[in-house]
Amino acid sequence: MSERSLSPLLACVLAFALIITLFPIFWIVMTAIKPPTDWNAVPAIWVPSEPTLVNFQTLFDPEALGVYGVGGVSEAATASVFGSLLASIVSTGLSVGIGLAAAIAISRYSGGSRSTPLIILSGRMVPPAAMAVPFVIIFSTIGVIDTYLGLIAIYVAITLPFSTWMLKSFVDEVPKEVEEAAMIDGQTRIMAHLTVTIPLIKGGLFATTLFIFILNWSEFLFALVLSYTSIETIPVRLAKYVTATAGTLYGVQAALAVIAMIPLVIAGFLIQNHLARGMTFGAVKR
């Protein structure tokens, strides 16, 4: 299509879009480094004159805010950071591993039927709020409620459609002939996949892994209803802080939000060329 350059008017539109896009992120980062006196100031303070890391410190040491003469949070957020890391990393590994096997099966052995994509898509339509009810009942019956095992099982199951179809779109791009060449050299089918197919989709595997990690790390509702006392993730901790203080512990909550955001923004930028593929189950390639 046309490749003209931007007129001044369009440049202004673009600059405006950029400001709108980045302003909320700017605000949460600024709030995270504000001392308590600046949190709720009237008029609102945009850039703190004395930036501080005390909010981040408070997350791991609830008494740290004491130097400002204010009470800190009731509980440290340390457990939630570990919980998020554990649940996200383990379930991402499992989802990508199982999804890779399924992707090879569907791409190379025509597993599943013509309507499989639509069936899998239907699985994504179940509102999590609806699934949460039977999960709570079944999980309490078999005793995995409030355990990472239960949470991980759910995360694997709900991200499996994404990992399978995203990986399938990468496997599809590997010509069958290279696998056949390896098999003529005497390798079994499964060895051919391990030594030829998988190395060839390394980049895709990396992108899928980060994409599934983003989904798991962001998940909120299941973590909220399936955690009582022994497990916790960052989104749940953030919601608990907000509930406990009517949201007014601005700086500390913003600090936790920033911690939650950092890995995702990094992961997102690393795979920005594959985001469309992931979000559309491989239907949009680039």
Added chain:
Amino acid sequence: MALQSDIAGNATDLTSGGSASKPVKRRGTRRKALGRSLLLPGQLISLLVLVLPLLVAFYMSFTNWSPTRGPLSSAEWIGLFNYEELLVYDTRFVEAVLRTLIFGVICLSLEFLIGLGLAVLFLRRFRGKAFFFSALLTPMMVLPVVVGYTFWMLFQSNGPINQLIELVLGEGAAPAWFKSALTAQITVIVTEVWHWTPLFFLILLSGLNAVPENPVRAATILGASPRQVFWRVVLPMLLPVIVIAFVIRAMEVIKLFDEVFMLTRGGPGSSTETISLYIYKLAFNDFQLAYGAAAAFLVLIGTLVLVHLLLTPVRNQLLEARS
């Protein structure tokens, strides 16, 4: 498609296998067995973790079970009572459904229009394009919970948004966003549009970049204006991608929960209560689990119908692209 690749698979077997027909057949079954066993773990997980709970919920929706009434097996069968109650008498449910649909239509329209505008802008050449592209994608990488909390802060009475409004319109012009229904609904829509416009932008830009050059060039040579080229040539070719974007977003917006939970909790009153939020409150605040399950199934059926309708114009292209 499945059938085609099956034929292709058998054909390669014929060429790489021996000339005798028996070994070919044996290899064929072994191939299938490998395919099946590779698919098995995924199917098992989906069956155990998704299908089984759904069946339990389905059964539950015909009972009056609640956790205080003992185990599920002892629950009383009440047939379609829950469903009737929801559709006929529960105005809060019907309102939540309509509200979610209205939110969805408004949000998706805005996201589509802004996303398309930005995507068209990115067909041009300009300096710093890669930077602008990455920067504009940032919102979709932020956790929904964090987005909700951030906008809750931004919309506070003494927050930066009201500060700017008062700067422009004068003292006292800024509303208390979360105190009245309409303004609270606006905060939900603004948040959702900020969060997900980048997805439309991204998908539409991918689609625009994949539009073949020849028809565009031919139309230009035949004297079509750039505007005509866009509306008559490019947009029709973009249609499948547009539908995909709408379907993906529609499925998500119907489940809208995290952002609203952090922003308004459905308030004031129930003026921003989405379906998911209502079901959540039914199940986990009021412990009406069976009733909540029935509501969930109605939503599921509705979503299936909606997505089916949305997909109809492009079903064939979509399946083509998938396989």
